[in-house]
Amino acid sequence: MTSPHAALIRALPKTELHLHIEGTLEPELMFDLASRNGLSLPYADVASLRAAYAFDNLQSFLDLYYAGASVLVTEQDFYDLTWAYLLRAQADHIVHTEIFFDPQTHTERGIAFETVITGIRRALDDARRQLGISSRLIMSFLRHMSEAAGFQTLEQAKPFLSQIDGVGLDSSEQGHPPSKFQRLFAACRALGLPRVAHAGEEGPPAYVWEALELLDVCRIDHGVRSAEDAALMAWLAEHRMPLTVCPYSNVKLKVFQRLSDHNLRALLAAGLCVTLNSDDPAYFGGYLQDNYLGCDAALNLTRDELLQLTRNGFEASWLDAADKAHWQAEIDRIAGQQG
Ligand code: HPA
Numbered sequence: 001m002t003s004p005h006a007a008l009i010r011a012l013p014k015t016e017l018h019l020h021i022e023g024t025l026e027p028e029l030m031f032d033l034a035s036r037n038g039l040s041l042p043y044a045d046v047a048s049l050r051a052a053y054a055f056d057n058l059q060s061f062l063d064l065y066y067a068g069a070s071v072l073v074t075e076q077d078f079y080d081l082t083w084a085y086l087l088r089a090q091a092d093h094i095v096h097t098e099i100f101f102d103p104q105t106h107t108e109r110g111i112a113f114e115t116v117i118t119g120i121r122r123a124l125d126d127a128r129r130q131l132g133i134s135s136r137l138i139m140s141f142l143r144h145m146s147e148a149a150g151f152q153t154l155e156q157a158k159p160f161l162s163q164i165d166g167v168g169l170d171s172s173e174q175g176h177p178p179s180k181f182q183r184l185f186a187a188c189r190a191l192g193l194p195r196v197a198h199a200g201e202e203g204p205p206a207y208v209w210e211a212l213e214l215l216d217v218c219r220i221d222h223g224v225r226s227a228e229d230a231a232l233m234a235w236l237a238e239h240r241m242p243l244t245v246c247p248y249s250n251v252k253l254k255v256f257q258r259l260s261d262h263n264l265r266a267l268l269a270a271g272l273c274v275t276l277n278s279d280d281p282a283y284f285g286g287y288l289q290d291n292y293l294g295c296d297a298a299l300n301l302t303r304d305e306l307l308q309l310t311r312n313g314f315e316a317s318w319l320d321a322a323d324k325a326h327w328q329a330e331i332d333r334i335a336g337q338q339g
């Protein structure tokens with residue numbers, strides 16, 4: 001299948017607002033880091049590792065994703081991981097990215113919080129200067145862990161708060177509702193940290209309501225199951241509450257069987273502030289531009305829908321108003337040129 005708007009998609013400046021940096025660890029780099037750190041992987045080579053990326057659901061992916069992250073040990077490892085993603089982002093004409101990191105995945109293995117954040121930050125700072133990509137960094141709590149573990153992580157983060165732009169909530173959704181972290185998110189709010197949460201990926205619309213009402217989030221990550229609740233859809237549309245939708249992820253984790261089954265167009269048609277994102281591109285078979293091209297081909301997106309998706313990305317971002325206006329004007333200019 002080919003994308004009828006490929007040239008427009010390539011030309012448009014784009015944001016990425018739902019990207020787990022640990023999910024950008026390509027098999028080749030995983031093997032390089034394993035050997036650099038004297039670790040062995042339970043796979044003979046890159047091809048057999050890649051062959052294991054056949055998932056039934058979120059949990060089957062997470063098991064591999066956490067195992068893969070164990071090759072990340074030194075500050076340079078976190079730098080190299082982040083830099084590799086940023087080079088891919090530049091190739092996709094991403095001009096602004098807001099990335100998640102999962103400190104608990106690493107501190108649980110005895111890696112210092114400082115090692116993780118310093119390596120990631122240094123790459124983000126270099127990207128600003130060398131690649132012209134702006135960014136924000138979102139510390140995400142693992143929801144399969146306890147509230148107490150989340151508070152411990154927040155304590156560890158306190159010396160680095162000036163380097164953290166917000167907090168998120170990810171990992172196994174079913175059975176770990178947002179309400180479990182109401183007090184933790186209230187503490188983050190008291191520290192002035194903006195909040196987002198994964199909700200309505202595998203979990204029910206009730207989890208999206210909880211994220212909104214109990215965690216006071218300013219974006220919903222995924223949120224595709226909101227479509228099952230008409231009142232929720234109306235609320236999301238009325239408040240222009242962004243959903244960071246990740247179509248390739250949803251197909252790989254069997255939220256939708258095929259890309260052509262995805263409800264992206266229905267969400268847009270309902271007036272929601274839908275954005276397109278890649279989630280864990282090294283595991284899900286495509287980076288941001290692949291998500292755009294794939295959806296264009298599979299869902300027959302209109303030119304207006306594509307422009308709306310890129311506009312929504314800037315609207316939903318944490319850029320300041322002047323930067324948002326700059327990029328919206330740039331989208332208008334390119335839309336005019338490619339009319
Ligand atoms: O898509 C996701 N959902 C929940 N947790 C995650 N951690 C990485 N990616 C994801």
Ligand SMILES: [Zn+2]
Nearest residue numbers: 020170198279
């Ligand atoms: Zn995610």
